[in-house]
Amino acid sequence: MAKKIPLSDLEPGMVIVKPIMMKNGMVILGEGAKLTPAWVERLQEMDLNGAYIDAPEEQKLTKEEALAQLDARFQPVDDRPYMIRLKDLLREHIEGLYEK
Amino acid sequence: MKSKTIIKVRKARIENISSLPTVPGNLKRISNIIEKPGLTLDEIGRFVASDPALASKVLKMVNSAMYGFPGRITAVSYAVMLLGLNVVKGLLLGIAVFDIMEQTMRGLWAHSVGCAVASRCIAEKKGIKDPEEFSIAGLLHDIGKAILVLEYRTEYEKAMEGAAEGKIPIFEAEKEVFSDGHAEVAMWLAEKWRFPRNLVEVIAYHHRPSLSQIAPMETAIIHVADIIVRARGIGFAGDFYVPDLNTQAFDLLGLFDVDIKEILLKIDDATDAIYDSTE
Numbered sequence: 523m524a525k526k527i528p529l530s531d532l533e534p535g536m537v538i539v540k541p542i543m544m545k546n547g548m549v550i551l552g553e554g555a556k557l558t559p560a561w562v563e564r565l566q567e568m569d570l571n572g573a574y575i576d577a578p579e580e581q582k583l584t585k586e587e588a589l590a591q592l593d594a595r596f597q598p599v600d601d602r603p604y605m606i607r608l609k610d611l612l613r614e615h616i617e618g619l620y621e622k
Numbered sequence: 623m624k625s626k627t628i629i630k631v632r633k634a635r636i637e638n639i640s641s642l643p644t645v646p647g648n649l650k651r652i653s654n655i656i657e658k659p660g661l662t663l664d665e666i667g668r669f670v671a672s673d674p675a676l677a678s679k680v681l682k683m684v685n686s687a688m689y690g691f692p693g694r695i696t697a698v699s700y701a702v703m704l705l706g707l708n709v710v711k712g713l714l715l716g717i718a719v720f721d722i723m724e725q726t727m728r729g730l731w732a733h734s735v736g737c738a739v740a741s742r743c744i745a746e747k748k749g750i751k752d753p754e755e756f757s758i759a760g761l762l763h764d765i766g767k768a769i770l771v772l773e774y775r776t777e778y779e780k781a782m783e784g785a786a787e788g789k790i791p792i793f794e795a796e797k798e799v800f801s802d803g804h805a806e807v808a809m810w811l812a813e814k815w816r817f818p819r820n821l822v823e824v825i826a827y828h829h830r831p832s833l834s835q836i837a838p839m840e841t842a843i844i845h846v847a848d849i850i851v852r853a854r855g856i857g858f859a860g861d862f863y864v865p866d867l868n869t870q871a872f873d874l875l876g877l878f879d880v881d882i883k884e885i886l887l888k889i890d891d892a893t894d895a896i897y898d899s900t901e
Contacts, residue, residue: 547696591855595864598789604867611879612853615886 525577529566532573534559540574585620592616629777631802636769637814644772649718656711656815666710667702679717680710687892688738688757705754708817712758715815719765726771729858732893734761736856739892740847743885744875748839759824759844765811766804767792767860774800785861792860793829805829831871842871850885856893 524539534557542551542565550568551561565573581588592612599605635642640650655661655669670677677698684701685694695701702710716734723730741760745753771778777799785795796803809826817825820837827834827841828848834841845868851857852864 541694595853595855595862598863599866602866604869604872605864607879608850608853608867608882611882612886615854615883619890 524574526572526574527577528572529568529570532557532562532565532575534562537576538573539576542570542573544568581619585616588616588619589613628798629774629800631770631774631800631807633802633810636773636807636810639769639811639814642773646718646721649715649722652714652718653815656714659816661707661711661816663702663707663710666707666714667699670702670710670714671698676714676717680713683713683717688735688742688761689754706752708821709752709754709758711815711817712755712762715765716758716761719762719768722768722772726768726775727858727860730764730767730860732857733851733859734764734857736851736854736889736893737761737763737844737847739889740850740885741843743888744843744847744877744881745840747877747881748843748875750840750843755821756840756843759821759840760847762812763808763825763828763844763848764804764859765825766807766809769807769811770796770800770804782860785863789863790861791829791863791865793865795861829865831868838871839874842868842874845871846875846877847885850882851889854886854889856889 536557538551538555538557539553541549541553543549551557551565555561557565583591592609596605596609600609639645639653655666658665670680680698680701681695683689684691684705691704695704705713720731723734737760738757739760741756742753745756750756767778781792781795781799784790784798785792788795793803793805805826805828809822812822812825820840823834823837824841824844828844831838831841831845848859849865849867852859
């Protein structure tokens with residue numbers, strides 16, 4: 523899962539998941555590159571607003587909040603057969619996001 | 623119910639979008655070139671290439687999760703050739719309405735991108751040629767909402783309140799306030815911009831897919847994509863509740879549970895990326 527972090531938070535060993543480019547489009551570090559201490563230093567001197575690194579997925583809501591919002595959204599159509607099936611799929615999808 | 627005045631949305635006024643004082647210059651410029659009769663791919667390519675800011679936005683969109691071409695596309699001329707006239711036109715409009723959507727209805731852009739990704743994914747599953755056109759239809763299907771808010775902000779807010787109070791979808795609530803809703807407005811614009819008839823129908827009938835005459839399958843795709851994105855709670859499209867699926871449209875597509883699960887993963891991915899890039 524890609525996560526954008528400020529350059530000041532870069533550390534050696536992190537893996538870049540989106541190419542880092544200069545303003546003219548030239549790629550400096552490609553996808554999959556592992557940062558060395560020298561790269562961290564060099565990137566931090568550049569005028570970039572952050573870099574995408576590989577990080578465990580973080581959910582913005584707790585599982586309970588996400589499921590409560592799902593219930594609320596479906597409330598007017600809760601008894602419609604096709605919507606019951608769709609809601610079940612969404613519940614499974616949401617629960618899946620919180621499993622390790 | 624107390625009596626209300628229905629606002630007459632005038633087609634001629636909407637079609638004359640370039641002269642609406644509320645419409646930003648970027649959209650006017652793009653609208654002017656897109657509506658030209660006999661516009662060629664070459665001409666539109668030169669138009670994009672002559673504007674570095676626009677060119678860089680086009681490349682950013684082409685290289686985003688919405689399209690998913692293998693490898694990175696760095697030349698406008700190549701992007702234009704790869705995408706074809708209708709998709710490039712749609713892409714330019716998408717870029718122009720992004721700003722309007724952000725100003726008029728926060729979350730409409732995320733909703734639209736979600737629909738673009740879901741529509742394309744379903745189109746691919748159905749083996750339809752030119753699935754990129756579905757990205758465009760998904761991206762632009764709610765353009766009418768942005769235009770209505772620009773032109774009639776107070777009245778549109780009334781429609782949104784009506785939807786919230788009555789727990790009804792926004793396209794129903796619009797009828798209490800306007801003579802024509804966002805789907806009609808978007809249809810007028812799609813015709814004016816000379817999109818092919820099937821795309822016009824898709825946009826016009828995304829809430830009433832059974833009305834589509836020449837593109838029932840395509841219209842069903844956008845209809846179902848729209849509902850899946852709302853069901854997932856991505857973005858905001860003017861109302862808080864998921865509208866009911868048109869069961870005929872859903873059956874026409876014959877999607878399996880695994881298909882829907884795959885669509886959900888794709889729209890999560892694509893819309894996470896938007897939040898990242900706009901923070």
